Amino acid sequence: MYILLALISAIFAAIYFYYKQSFTYWQSRGVPHLTPSMPFGNLNKPWSIPLVDQVTKQYKIFKKRGERQAGFYLMTEPIYIPIDPEFVKNVMIKDFHHFTDRGLYVNDEAQPVIGNLFFSDGQKWKNLRQKLTPTFTSGKMKMMFNTMMNCTVPLQESIGQIADNNETFDAKDVMSKYTTDVIGSCAFGIECNSFKDPDSDFRKYGRLMFEENAIKAMKFLFSLSFGNLAKKIGLKNMEPEVAEFFTKVAVDTYNYRIKNNVKRNDFMQLLIDMMDKDNNGGQKSNFLTMNDFVAQVILFFVAGFDTSSVTLSFTLFTLASHQDIQGKLRQEIKNVLKKYNGEITYDALQEMKYMEQVINETMRLYPIAPVLGRVCTQNYTMPSTNLVIEKGTKVFIPNWGLQRDPDYFPDPDKFDPERFSDENKGSIDPGTYLPFGEGPRICIGLRFAMMQMKMCLAALLKDYEFRMNPKTIVPLQLGFGFVISVKGGIWLNVKRIS
Numbered sequence: 001m002y003i004l005l006a007l008i009s010a011i012f013a014a015i016y017f018y019y020k021q022s023f024t025y026w027q028s029r030g031v032p033h034l035t036p037s038m039p040f041g042n043l044n045k046p047w048s049i050p051l052v053d054q055v056t057k058q059y060k061i062f063k064k065r066g067e068r069q070a071g072f073y074l075m076t077e078p079i080y081i082p083i084d085p086e087f088v089k090n091v092m093i094k095d096f097h098h099f100t101d102r103g104l105y106v107n108d109e110a111q112p113v114i115g116n117l118f119f120s121d122g123q124k125w126k127n128l129r130q131k132l133t134p135t136f137t138s139g140k141m142k143m144m145f146n147t148m149m150n151c152t153v154p155l156q157e158s159i160g161q162i163a164d165n166n167e168t169f170d171a172k173d174v175m176s177k178y179t180t181d182v183i184g185s186c187a188f189g190i191e192c193n194s195f196k197d198p199d200s201d202f203r204k205y206g207r208l209m210f211e212e213n214a215i216k217a218m219k220f221l222f223s224l225s226f227g228n229l230a231k232k233i234g235l236k237n238m239e240p241e242v243a244e245f246f247t248k249v250a251v252d253t254y255n256y257r258i259k260n261n262v263k264r265n266d267f268m269q270l271l272i273d274m275m276d277k278d279n280n281g282g283q284k285s286n287f288l289t290m291n292d293f294v295a296q297v298i299l300f301f302v303a304g305f306d307t308s309s310v311t312l313s314f315t316l317f318t319l320a321s322h323q324d325i326q327g328k329l330r331q332e333i334k335n336v337l338k339k340y341n342g343e344i345t346y347d348a349l350q351e352m353k354y355m356e357q358v359i360n361e362t363m364r365l366y367p368i369a370p371v372l373g374r375v376c377t378q379n380y381t382m383p384s385t386n387l388v389i390e391k392g393t394k395v396f397i398p399n400w401g402l403q404r405d406p407d408y409f410p411d412p413d414k415f416d417p418e419r420f421s422d423e424n425k426g427s428i429d430p431g432t433y434l435p436f437g438e439g440p441r442i443c444i445g446l447r448f449a450m451m452q453m454k455m456c457l458a459a460l461l462k463d464y465e466f467r468m469n470p471k472t473i474v475p476l477q478l479g480f481g482f483v484i485s486v487k488g489g490i491w492l493n494v495k496r497i498s
C-alpha cells in the first residue's frame with residue numbers, strides 16, 4: 001500500500017516538475033506571455049472554447065501592450081505567435097525556408113491515404129507541391145470550366161423552385177450541394193447529383209468528415225501537442241469508414257478509366273497522367289504509389305468542398321444584409337455578361353472585379369482558416385530581436401486577429417468591399433490579410449476556388465435577389481471546427497428578378 005502511494009506520489013511529482021520546467025520556456029527567452037497553469041497551459045476550457053478564440057485573445061492582449069511577438073503554451077508545448085505583420089511575413093514568405101512545415105499530426109502509417117499535400121512536410125511536401133502545381137494553372141482551370149459550369153444547372157433549378165414556392169433555404173446546405181457536385185465531377189469524375197439525391201454517400205461521408213464535436217476537438221489538441229504518444233496509441237486522422245469510402249471511389253474510378261481507356265477533363269485525369277509518366281520511365285519521383293494518388297484525390301475533395309461552400313454561404317449572407325452592394329454586384333454581372341452574349345465564360349468571370357472585391361471582403365471577415373500553422377525547421381533569429389526560434393517550435397499565425405484589427409482595417413466589423421478596390425487594395429499589408437495563406441505554402445487551389453465561387457455567384461445573382469430570413473440569428477453565432485460554421489445556419493429568402 002505504502003509502495004503504491006509512494007509510486008503515485010512520485011508520478012505526480014514527476015508530472016508537476018515536468019510542467020514547471022516546461023513553463024519556464026518563454027520566461028527564459030524574454031518573450032512576453034501570460035502565466036500558464038496546469039494542465040492546459042494557456043488554453044482556457046479547451047473542450048468548449050475553440051483554439052481560434054484562444055489565439056485571437058493572445059493577439060489582442062499583446063497587440064494592445066505594443067508587443068511584436070508573444071509566447072503561448074498549448075498544454076506544455078511552447079508556441080510562437082508573431083503579432084507584427086513584418087514577423088508574419090518573415091515566417092510565411094521572406095524566410096519561409098526556416099518554416100516549411102505545417103506541423104499537423106499525421107498518422108500515415110495507420111492511414112496511408114492521409115499522406116497528402118496539406119498534411120505532408122519536409123521533402124515529401126516539396127516533391128508533391130512541385131508535382132501538383134501544374135495541375136492548378138489557369139490553362140487547367142480553363143480546361144475544367146465546362147465540367148464545373150454544368151454543376152450550375154441543378155443549382156439554378158433548385159433556387160428557382162425555392163423562389164417559386166416562396167420557401168426559405170439554408171445557404172450552407174445549398175452551397176455545399178453545389179460544391180459537392182463541382183468537386184465530385186472535377187476530382188473524382190463522378191456526377192454526385194446532390195440536388196436530386198441529397199443523402200448520397202458523397203454527402204454523407206463528406207458531412208461525417210467535417211462533423212465537429214468536443215471529443216474531436218480534444219483529440220485534435222491532444223494529437224497536436226503529443227504527436228508521438230498519439231501515434232503510439234494509434235490515433236487516426238480520419239474516421240476509418242470515411243477513408244474507406246473515398247479510397248474505394250478513387251480506386252474504382254481509376255481502374256474504370258484505365259480499363260476502358262476513358263479520359264476526362266478533371267483533376268483525376270491529371271493525376272493519372274502524372275502516374276503514367278512516372279511509371280513509363282518519365283522523371284522519377286516519390287509520387288508513384290496508389291496510396292499517394294488516393295491521398296491527393298481525397299485531399300481535393302476535402303479542401304475543395306467545405307472551404308468554398310462556407311465562403312459562398314458567408315458571401316450570400318453579406319450580400320443579403322447589404323442590398324445596395326448586392327445591387328451593385330448584379331449590375332456588374334449584367335454589364336459584363338452583355339459583352340459575352342449573356343453567357344458565363346472564363347473570360348467574363350475574369351472581368352468581374354467588383355465580385356472579387358466582395359469575395360475578398362467576405363473572406364476578411366470570415367476566413368475559413370482563422371489560425372494558420374507553421375513549424376520552425378531550422379533555428380531562426382527573428383530580425384530586430386534577440387530571439388532565436390528553435391527548430392521544432394510551432395508557430396501560430398493569428399489570422400483572425402490580424403484581419404479584424406482596426407489598425408489595419410478601420411471599422412473592422414463593417415462589410416466594405418471598397419477596401420479591395422484598385423485604389424485601396426495597394427495599402428493592404430500582405431502580412432495582415434491571409435485568407436488563402438501566404439508564401440510557398442499558399443492554398444494551391446486558390447484559382448479553382450475563385451473560379452467556382454465567381455461562377456456560382458454570377459449564375460445566381462443575374463436571375464435572383466437574396467434577402468435575409470428572420471430565422472438567421474444576427475449577429476452570426478460562429479462555431480470553429482476544421483472550418484468555421486454558423487450555429488443555426490444562414491437562412492435566406494430568394495425572389496426571381498426580370
Ligand code: HEM
Pocket residue numbers: 117118119129299300301303304305307308311368369372373434435436437438439440441442443444445446448449
Ligand atoms: C474558398 C476556398 C478556399 C480557401 C479559403 C482556402 C484556404 C486555404 C488556406 C488558408 C490554406 C493554408 C495556406 C497556408 O498555410 O499558408 C490552404 C491550403 C491548401 N488548399 Fe485551400 N482553400 C480553398 C479552396 C481550396 C480548393 C478548391 C482546393 C483544391 C481543389 C484547395 C487545396 C488546398 C491545398 C492542397 C492546400 C495545401 C497547400 C500546401 O500545403 O502546399 N483549397 N487553403
